[in-house]
Amino acid sequence: MPKLIVHGQIRNDDWQVVPAQATELPNGKLIVPLALWREAATRLAGRGPLGVWLQPDDDPAEIADALPSLAVVAVDFPKFADGRGYSTAALLRTRYGYQGELRAIGEVLRDQFFYLTRCGFDALQPPEGRYTDAQLEAALASLADFSEPYQGAIDRPEPVWRRHARGGLAA
Amino acid sequence: MYRYDAFDQRIVDERVAQFRDQTSRYLAGELSEDEYRPLRLQNGLYIQKQAPMLRIAVPYGLLNSRQLRRLAHIARSYDKGYGHFSTRQNLQFNWPALEDVPRILEELAEVEMHAIQTSGNCIRNFTSDPFAGVAGDERIDPRPWAEILRQWATFHPEFAYLPRKFKIAVNGAEEDRAVIQCHDIGLDLVRDAAGEVGFRVLVGGGLGRTPVIGKEIAPFVPWRDIITYCEAILRVYNRFGRRDNMYKARIKILVNALGIEAFRAQVEEEWRHSRGGPSTLTETEVARVAAHFVDPDYRTLPGDDTGYRAQLVQDKAFAAWAKRNVRAHKQPGYASVMLSLKKTGIAPGDITDTQLDLVADLADRFSFGEARATHEQNLVLADVEQSRLKELWQLLRAAGLATPNIGLLTDMICCPGGDFCNLANAKSIPVAEAIQQRFDDLDYLHDIGELEINISGCMNACGHHHVGHIGILGVDKKGEEWYQITVGGAQGNDASLGKVIGPSFARVEVPDVIERLIETYLDNRFEDERFIDTARRIGIEPFKTRVYAQREANRKVANA
């Protein structure tokens, strides 16, 4: 079963991510690609909890109205160096007010964990097999690479100079 | 200059720990080459021909003496005893070992320095006017704004994996000395009719393969809103900039494809949602940062120093140096001094460990402990009393830092090129040296007057060849190194891109070509007209004709 980091805890995941080209729908809890969701929204509605995943160039506005009914929204990083998903996440959390699970899928690596969580992802799903259990455990440390980031983002909307009185010299 | 508080220090310390861990995971085989590459690049670490190259951030060019000494120490202990100032006011080391880099970063963090975001597809080091705070034509000091924005951009989580690198420059003076028209975002500090401070914002400028002059996207963004406004631009770029072709991935391509009106509309739409949010700047924060940039304790002096005036009359060599390398200062009795890193025989921008130590000492003795790097790859001691200029000159001369050539032909901008850089088509340093050797007569140089020659080893244009009055670009012709020449480029308020004069040249031909161009200029100039003004008036034809006529003649002789 794939591993997932949710709010800084490792746990097993029972959702299935349906690939972009899939034609058959497997049983179980599904995270479907936007294109499939678009054409089969009604058929999917009766199946219980549902998730949708977005590609880097998908417009999150398309699912804005459906967000309250979605149990998971996932954003795919086909390559970790493709940073569009960070903006997608930020938009989902701010403009579209999404409060549910926001999951990063695809090439999700520990050296991006910090930025991903800052942009509003609360669930991180590294590729299956990429990390051993011990490595994944160690990777949790990357969530806290920086204790007081400068700028506001989704996790801490206020910049450091609003969060704290600044100017105290280094110890 | 800005001093770190506990928050700034913690961030650089945590960065060192993070990078040490990443590097050890890479060395242990846990991180692949592809996974490690962007991480090391965002720490300024390239793998080059000879060894890694480490690019250290010098935010908007400011350095204090403690930092200069530390850089000297790093050059001595981890490199071959020298460093190289780049056209982005940063300092590069060409020979560090990968394993040493975490330790080097730790040594830098101890003096409030780092290598954060000096490379990679992220927001790069901010650049600004090397005469900020001392220039007479300054409207608003750009340094506090550059610092505020530097902090905002540091580890910005949404913009760490942009389509391509992203460069921002800030200018606050009448004369643009920060080349804001050639940046992804150019910020020009201005006041509106009510006297309120804000920014005229340019977007989509840049050199490289497709040189473009930036376009105005907003005539006035109030200072409080500058962060949310920049974020709006970056978000549009991050989402819609091209990622399929790295040569078409800069923001200038997106701006050109959409047109500035449509691009502006998208940014405004984005900004409508974020404007006024928590990133809106406060007076408290601006005042906190600005307090680091108040004037040093200048002495009250009556005006121009009479002793200095007399020395200029008595000593011709001193006067020649002062004419080129000393600049007027807003404070009566003071001057700014430029230290030339363009001595013939030394690669432009290179500086040794002993010179770095000396500059630190001189900064302490003559200029309130601070120095500045310029994008022309020279250094500045910004606050020197006129009465002490001669003493300073003697010390600089002894150290090879007083070549009186600032702004002259031999003060070339030159990228590291094929001697160091993997991307190069051709070498650039030997070209610069051959030109310097050809024009080693100081009187002739002064007669030619202001002239900027910029050399890049490839299309990436690190040597800003497009905006050189004469630009030299290394090109690859069937595996051989050739050079394309442009004429008529300029930086500054009336920035323009040079025009190619014709087919490219072999390396040995380049000094001759430059000589022919200079002759054409001298034959055509009116009185004190500068090269660039003559070139603009007469166009490139006369230059072209002379250069290629001569080349034909040479060929005939060679083949006879």
Ligand code: SF4
């Ligand atoms: S212009 Fe080209 S050769 Fe020169 S430093 Fe830049 S990338 Fe390297």
